[in-house]
Amino acid sequence: MSKNTFDDDVTAVPVATANGNGSTAPKGVKLPIYMDNHATSPVDPRVLEAMMPYFTGIFGNAASRNHSFGWEAEGAVERAREQVAKLIGATAKEIIFTSGATESNNLALKGIAEMYRERGNHIITQVTEHKAVLDTCKRLEKSGYRVTYLPVKADGLIDLEDLKRAFDEKTILVSIMFANNEIGVVQPVAEIGKLCRERGVLFHSDGVQAAGKISVDVNSMNIDVLSLSGHKIYGPKGVGALYVRRRNPRVQISEQINGGGHERGMRSGTLNVPGIVGLGKACEIAGQEMATEGERLGKLRDKLKAKLEGSLDYIHVNGSMEHRLPNNLNISFVYVEGESLLMGINDVAVSSGSACTSATLEPSYVLKALGLGDDVAHSSIRFGLGRFNTEAEVDYVADKVIDIVKKLRELSPLYEMVKEGIDISKIEWQAH
């Protein structure tokens, strides 16, 4: 199993290991239930349908200029470019296709850092970014760049005053994610964009969890570079995009992969035509359905939250509820260890902030950044609702979680002590 955190790709839940809890699905619910849509999402059948012709019949290389196979492939790629651009208010020429958001984040940060090295060497980011940004920043630090990692407040949002103070004359780039993959909080992107624009500093945002879920507009929000991924929005895995602003200002990026000069020289490599077609279609659907889908998922999420809070004590939501993706709920079930909870709800795929499976025993760095103690971080579960979740599934999940949390609290010495009025923070525990 992977190491800690629910970083996107994280800790898969043992859905396949039937543990004999003997749960039977109510009518209309098919087990196991997938509720981990921040990690990945299934391909929408409409997306798959759009992709299919491009594996066999229309298989050309989009860079082949001399025959119809190439022209057809190129045409499909350009349509997809329009679809992606439309979702975020960009123009088609500003979209670069990549292998996914990790590559997009690497290309954005390294590409800008290299290109603007003469102007400065300071980058500002924040502590709850995805590892694709944080690890890239660490790498840049080794190459002589200075990186400021802004803290977050207890609600998971950065303090704009901290950002203002962090700028200096050498700052070339600010990279702040749009929405967080663990706690779903939405950063004040438009305000950040404005502060950057006023100072002539480029603004990159990892938009993977936000685009297609909530409104993203690169112009009104002054975003200069934005990372996108296909598989978070019911598109295929292995394809992503990077928006690179062409006007006011024209952003330049040093290529990180050399080759045939594809994608206006910024990203060489034969284009993944079926994947790109899928990403385009996924963006088109998201753009059309985002408003109704967001409202529906928001209601389901709120119902899940209300049911859990109505039946369990000592639970709390991690991160701002006000500035949050409609499909995210991250809750700590205090005095219950997250992995044991996952084991009990093994017919429901969610993620845990616990890291009992990791060698380091370190729980989620995102939750710790909010100021949560390790014990509470160990007790957290991320629910990521998606397009294909139903109300019946939400009811099932809520009931199941309530049942297992109660059972585990019967087993928990901590819960017993707290109920008896013992202050467990005063006990001298032996760390191990």
Place this chain on the structure above:
Amino acid sequence: MAYSDKVIDHYNNPRNVGQLDKSSESVGTGLVGAPECGDVMRLQIRVNPETQVIEEAKFKTFGCGSAIASSSLATEWVKGKTVSEAMEIKNTDIVKELSLPPVKIHCSVLAEDAIRAAIGDWKKKNAVGEAAAVAAN
């Protein structure tokens, strides 16, 4: 993570859950681990003062499924043993019985610590030295 059938069985049907009267002379309590590490085990034993046989054992555990299973198994194993026999239980025996993977070995270590801590507490209360315990064996 594929859990072994035995871990799943202990998780679904934990043995000897509960608490014994901590203040009783015949009860030893071991509380090990730490909440911030994600594991806390409390294992208690009731020892017959005449025979030094552990007649009752109870546990409660905050931790992953393997931690719950390790402590549940530990209560089963100590019951009916004398305290000195119980001291012989090794974490490796627990690893073997539950087929714990390497990342879960610490759970078994904690269970062994819990047994030793409970026995230690009982000995302290009853001023039993190692020699006396061995003699009674």
